Amino acid sequence: MKTLAQIAAELQGYDPKALSVGDANAFLARLVQPVQGTETLPLFNALGRVLASDVVSPVSVPPHDNSAMDGYALAGAQLVPGQPLTLRPVGTALAGKAWAGTVATGECVKIMTGAIMPAGLDTVVPQEFTTTGADGHITIAADVLRPGDNRRFKGEDIREGSVALAQGEPLTPAALGLLASLGLPTVAVYRRLRVAYFSTGDEILSLGEAPREGAVYDSNRYTVFGLLTRLGAEVIDLGVVRDEPALLEAAFRQAARQADAIITSGGVSVGEADHTRTMMKQLGDVAFWRIAMRPGRPMAVGRLASDAPGGRNAVLFGLPGNPVAVMVTFLAFVRPALLRMMGSSHSPVPLMRATSTEALRKKPGRTEYQRGTVSTAPDGSLQVCTTGNQGSGVLSSMVQANGLIVLHHGQGDVAVGEAVDVMVFDGVV
């Protein structure tokens, strides 16, 4: 395990007081590792978990050549361009049973979707492409079918012995279905990540407390809870911790004993009354960053040692207090780092291009994230507009947004009609 100083030495031009978003992520990728520990779960309990090892398929899917349509199976070599073809049905192949008869030239077999292709037949004509004569023969109109049409091959989805899903794959609904198609009732996954969270600040009220002058209710605890739950982590909620050294020390120690990662909000800037920074420094190997971004400039990262027997280190993310800065730093840094800790090979939320319907002011030399609504323009392309007040304490414009406009480090002002990058976070946030 590398110390922060060792990681810093590996990164060219690392300056904790002026860090680009890219450099901050490069640092975090070196700081965090996948957790040790796996478990085997029934598929119904594995949604959202991450595969701990490659799944080699014990079977081929589909297990035999079969029909993609309800219709008639035939030998495609009989089809002649420009001519209709008349065939005599000699039997029926039902799904789940092999049809045992033989088929001569001029004959066909009625077949159901999913039924095994009878030996020697390679083409299926859908029922609706045929007409049936009084003698029971079927006729296929000219040029509606080519040899090989509507046949699904054995193993065309997955071949026996191949890697069906790779280690690190997140178990989406599609991946669960795929595992089930292999006949596997259980799956080996990484254990759930345990993430502790607490809010800091003397002005922060817990829900249920009476309002008082100068105080605000703790919103970060709830947004972080939501973000972590969406990620599939187990949340260890330590509430609000007042700015007193003994209380902060107890909270950090408890968090480090129980969690793989600790997230806090508040107290990472340069304010006078903050014991949070001091305690982080005292209990761990922690760097205080000023990131060239908006919102979310100050942030602490590092490791806190656990005093539990055999205790590991917990990774620390000290997020700024402002509610939108919490969400943006979570999306930009914490989420990718936690996914890595979960063993996930998932790539970051993809950026898309959308046309800005308004002019945006932007200072080069920092990454700016603006809350926006991405929608489909009348011509079918993507467009984006901001959701109003972009103050880093303003959550209502975050609620209205379905994405972030990402204005990159070197970028300047954006004109109306100019294309910008957007990170659509529906389903993520």
Ligand SMILES: Nc1nc2c(c(=O)[nH]1)N[C@H]1C(S)=C(S)[C@@H](COP(=O)(O)OP(=O)(O)OC[C@H]3O[C@@H](n4cnc5c(N)ncnc54)[C@H](O)[C@@H]3O)O[C@H]1N2
């Ligand atoms: N002289 C400087 N002042 C500030 C700087 C700076 O670089 N130099 N950075 C500003 C930026 S940007 C941010 S962000 C904040 C971050 O400060 P802290 O992390 O120390 O956070 P606090 O001061 O504790 O709180 C900031 C703000 O957020 C509200 N807050 C905090 N926790 C919660 C919570 N759990 N729920 C709802 N709201 C919360 C708090 O009341 C403050 O309004 O520093 C700037 N200042």
Ligand code: MOO
């Ligand atoms: O990090 Mo602060 O986000 O700009 O309010």
